[in-house]
Amino acid sequence: xxxLIEVKGLTKKYRVGQEIxxxxxxxxxAIEEGELLCILGASGSGKSTLLHVMSGLERPTRGEVxxxxxxxxKMKERKMAGFRRKYMGFIFQSYNLIPTLNALENVTxxxxxxxxxxxxxxxxxxxLLVQLGLKKRLKNKPTELxxxxxxxxxxxxxxxxxxxxxxxxxxxxxxxxxxxxxxxxLLREKVKKFGVTLIMVxxxxxxxxxxxxxxxxxxxxxxxxxxxxxxxxxxLEGKFAADGSS
Numbered sequence: 001x002x003x004l005i006e007v008k009g010l011t012k013k014y015r016v017g018q019e020i021x022x023x024x025x026x027x028x029x030a031i032e033e034g035e036l037l038c039i040l041g042a043s044g045s046g047k048s049t050l051l052h053v054m055s056g057l058e059r060p061t062r063g064e065v066x067x068x069x070x071x072x073x074k075m076k077e078r079k080m081a082g083f084r085r086k087y088m089g090f091i092f093q094s095y096n097l098i099p100t101l102n103a104l105e106n107v108t109x110x111x112x113x114x115x116x117x118x119x120x121x122x123x124x125x126x127x128l129l130v131q132l133g134l135k136k137r138l139k140n141k142p143t144e145l146x147x148x149x150x151x152x153x154x155x156x157x158x159x160x161x162x163x164x165x166x167x168x169x170x171x172x173x174x175x176x177x178x179x180x181x182x183x184x185x186l187l188r189e190k191v192k193k194f195g196v197t198l199i200m201v202x203x204x205x206x207x208x209x210x211x212x213x214x215x216x217x218x219x220x221x222x223x224x225x226x227x228x229x230x231x232x233x234x235x236l237e238g239k240f241a242a243d244g245s246s
Contacts, residue, residue, distance in 0.1 A: 003030035010063035038211035089158030168200035
């Protein structure tokens with residue numbers, strides 16, 4: 001079976017003053033449909049850059065990204081934006097909720113851009129928010145919600161357009177350990193229920209334990225892959241990363 005996402009030879013370089021920084025260094029990776037994948041690494045390892053390139057938010061310097069056999073690099077930006085709306089959902093560390101809108105309105109927003117009727121938008125958003133334990137918070141604005149509640153709203157927003165893929169960038173970075181456990185358990189349950197592929201980046205080993213597979217990065221390279229379901233590890237450099245073993 002062909003992978004849902006394939007990246008080959010991904011390289012991303014930035015110029016900072018007179019210096020060239022290599023954020024990604026010839027990365028190859030295949031991600032299966034329905035997989036919960038964690039990209040693990042310290043700050044500066046290239047994990048967020050890889051996520052941004054795979055989702056089309058950034059263009060690589062070299063290399064290729066395919067989603068369902070479609071090359072992202074051949075898409076113009078306007079088509080890319082539509083492709084993201086159709087196939088992808090996003091969860092961010094800072095939640096990125098619109099402060100003037102209540103929980104229900106924040107969740108319906110992606111459907112508004114796609115021309116979905118108000119009745120359908122609100123029904124889908126309501127059902128998700130109820131499933132996520134926010135039935136009594138539908139009319140609350142972000143400032144009236146706790147961090148964990150705000151992240152639940154952002155999860156509902158990411159799921160509301162029935163995406164094939166969710167990209168999550170440090171999704172629990174602003175939450176305490178108890179809330180993090182609750183959110184990750186809930187997120188794993190929902191993506192598995194809906195058959196969504198989840199790709200998340202984190203520096204936290206406790207988050208990584210929720211993944212089916214963990215890709216450990218350092219200095220822009222993949223140095224270790226851990227398959228949690230088989231309790232086996234594959235080192236791509238003949239050694240295990242000290243900060244990623246489990």
